[in-house]
Amino acid sequence: xxxxxILKVRDLYRTYDIKGGLFRKSSTLTAVKGVSLDVxxxxxxxxxxxxxxxxxxxxxxxxxxxxxxxxSIEIGGMQIDIAKTGISREMRQMVQIxxxxxxxxxxxxxxxxxxxxxxxLLNTSMSAAERRDLALEMLQKVGLQPExxxxxxxxxxxxxxxxxxxxxxxxxxxKLLVLDEPVSALDLSVQAQILNLLKxxxxxxxxxYVFISHDLSVVRYLxxxxxVMYFGEVVEYGTRDDVFSDPKHDYxxxxxxxxxxxxxDSIRKRLAAKAA
Amino acid sequence: xxxxxPNGVDTTVLEKExxxxxxxxxxxxxxxxxxxxxxxxxxxxxxxxxxVAICAPLIxxxxxxxxYRDSFLTPPAWQEGGKAAFLLGTDAVGxxxxxxxxxxxxxxxxxxxxxxxxxxAGGISLGLxxxxxxxxxxxxIMRVMDIILAFPSLLxxxxxVAVLxxxxxxxxxxxxxxxxxxxxxxxxxxxxxxxxxxYVVAARVAGAGHLRLxxxxxxxxxxxxxxxxxxxxFSNAILDAAALGFLxxxxxxxxPEWGTMLAEAREFILRAWWVVTFPGLxxxxxxxxxxxVGDGLRDALDPKLKRS
Numbered sequence: 343x344x345x346x347x348i349l350k351v352r353d354l355y356r357t358y359d360i361k362g363g364l365f366r367k368s369s370t371l372t373a374v375k376g377v378s379l380d381v382x383x384x385x386x387x388x389x390x391x392x393x394x395x396x397x398x399x400x401x402x403x404x405x406x407x408x409x410x411x412x413x414s415i416e417i418g419g420m421q422i423d424i425a426k427t428g429i430s431r432e433m434r435q436m437v438q439i440x441x442x443x444x445x446x447x448x449x450x451x452x453x454x455x456x457x458x459x460x461x462x463l464l465n466t467s468m469s470a471a472e473r474r475d476l477a478l479e480m481l482q483k484v485g486l487q488p489e490x491x492x493x494x495x496x497x498x499x500x501x502x503x504x505x506x507x508x509x510x511x512x513x514x515x516x517k518l519l520v521l522d523e524p525v526s527a528l529d530l531s532v533q534a535q536i537l538n539l540l541k542x543x544x545x546x547x548x549x550x551y552v553f554i555s556h557d558l559s560v561v562r563y564l565x566x567x568x569x570v571m572y573f574g575e576v577v578e579y580g581t582r583d584d585v586f587s588d589p590k591h592d593y594x595x596x597x598x599x600x601x602x603x604x605x606x607d608s609i610r611k612r613l614a615a616k617a618a
Numbered sequence: 619x620x621x622x623x624p625n626g627v628d629t630t631v632l633e634k635e636x637x638x639x640x641x642x643x644x645x646x647x648x649x650x651x652x653x654x655x656x657x658x659x660x661x662x663x664x665x666x667x668x669x670v671a672i673c674a675p676l677i678x679x680x681x682x683x684x685x686y687r688d689s690f691l692t693p694p695a696w697q698e699g700g701k702a703a704f705l706l707g708t709d710a711v712g713x714x715x716x717x718x719x720x721x722x723x724x725x726x727x728x729x730x731x732x733x734x735x736x737x738x739a740g741g742i743s744l745g746l747x748x749x750x751x752x753x754x755x756x757x758x759i760m761r762v763m764d765i766i767l768a769f770p771s772l773l774x775x776x777x778x779v780a781v782l783x784x785x786x787x788x789x790x791x792x793x794x795x796x797x798x799x800x801x802x803x804x805x806x807x808x809x810x811x812x813x814x815x816x817y818v819v820a821a822r823v824a825g826a827g828h829l830r831l832x833x834x835x836x837x838x839x840x841x842x843x844x845x846x847x848x849x850x851x852f853s854n855a856i857l858d859a860a861a862l863g864f865l866x867x868x869x870x871x872x873x874p875e876w877g878t879m880l881a882e883a884r885e886f887i888l889r890a891w892w893v894v895t896f897p898g899l900x901x902x903x904x905x906x907x908x909x910x911v912g913d914g915l916r917d918a919l920d921p922k923l924k925r926s
Contacts, residue, residue, distance in 0.1 A: 407823060443816060
């Protein structure tokens with residue numbers, strides 16, 4: 343394994359205080375319990391787990407939306423602790439995020455061009471013309487047309503919107519891109535297009551992905567390393583082939599067993615079993 | 619004008635597409651608005667009123683405060699004893715009612731615009747802060763607004779005018795203060811609904827500061843209910859100003875304000891019906907037209923009520 347980790351996470355915790363009411367004691371909920379991981383430059387780490395297992399909390403901490411309760415995050419050699427130090431421009435440019443729901447992640451009153459230019463406007467001192475040229479270039483890169491520049495988000499399909507969200511996230515050329523279930527709201531054929539786009543962009547720009555998903559076939563296609571989370575804890579962490587061929591933890595096995603088999607052989611087998 | 623970007627895109631094409639997108643939004647808005655026939659009629663009446671107010675010096679047959687000593691309480695032209703020169707008759711001191719109504723439209727629209735602007739500006743800023751910041755600030759702002767809302771609105775306006783002194787300006791300030799809590803509440807509710815949406819988080823990740831998030835990201839998405847409320851408040855403001863004028867606390871005579879005209883005509887209700895009827899009708903029609911427009915705007919802007 344190459345030893346150029348762009349993201350180093352050590353013993354990360356996130357707890358939420360649940361306020362007590364009249365009849366309820368206040369308590370704390372630990373959403374992420376002691377997660378440690380490394381992601382190498384240009385590789386993809388997939389985080390798999392059921393709903394509510396802390397994947398999205400982890401994603402929010404990695405993309406500096408929420409602060410961690412304890413533990414350390416190091417991105418590109420820089421310690422991240424937004425609760426203590428706040429966020430600098432430099433930190434902002436290192437991580438970007440793509441959300442699950444392409445219908446909610448674009449401002450309905452903002453034209454696509456402005457959506458793409460906003461990160462540049464806020465983080466660089468480029469002129470309007472430079473920003474526009476970059477935005478146009480990015481539109482083409484993610485497979486959209488330049489004339490989409492002046493349109494509103496509601497004029498696009500889900501897949502196109504997700505392309506726009508991806509384009510916005512990579513406008514600043516981040517070192518790390520967090521993808522929070524980017525394809526689970528899309529239908530299958532569009533999923534494949536978006537996944538191919540992500541793969542192409544990774545090859546072209548050398549991006550590093552943290553890919554959060556509950557869809558194992560997607561993970562198998564995209565990931566270099568796989569991490570399985572269960573109730574906030576990491577139960578399985580290894581390379582894709584290791585995890586898929588030899589799952590160590592019970593939960594991982596259950597998870598694999600729960601995946602529907604859609605290849606031709608297994609369909610034939612199922613039909614044969616039905617006919618018998 | 620034609621400029622080619624480095625990636626070979628014609629900027630005029632881009633601009634055209636951008637304009638088309640804006641136009642498509644407006645077309646859609648107009649489609650839903652025009653589905654509501656009442657709203658279109660209201661809009662036409664309102665636009666006519668605006669036109670009348672703007673052209674008042676041109677179309678008014680007489681000076682609004684000129685007293686014709688030879689024709690006190692002349693009935694409307696079509697009644698017995700009416701004069702063609704005074705189409706809607708004259709009041710107790712011989713002023714032409716039609717001219718006064720026409721000039722009164724100026725005052726009414728002026729009151730509406732000023733009151734709604736003050737209430738909107740204050741309401742939006744307070745509501746944005748309350749909804750975005752939350753916590754103690756939110757509680758503080760909202761409790762103050764609750765206190766204002768606990769008073770009957772006209773009574774509170776009356777008290778304020780009594781404190782500030784009677785006059786049109788003070789009446790407008792008082793009415794704006796009374797209408798403001800509604801805007802604060804609406805803005806706060808809309809901001810709270812939008813605040814945690816993904817696009818706001820995305821803008822934050824892109825590096826937007828608090829002010830930018832509040833004003834440029836969240837506010838434009840909260841405008842729909844505010845526009846509707848602003849329209850309805852416009853008519854409320856006219857109504858309240860007329861009420862204050864009627865009670866002698868608003869515009870002072872001889873200002874041709876509709877409510878003040880009603881107040882002056884109070885003693886002649888039984889003898890000369892036209893002195894009270896026409897200002898009353900003017901208020902009624904204006905308020906009705908604006909409310910209809912407000913309903914249409916709600917249909918066009920509020921996606922929850924669309925096609926329901």
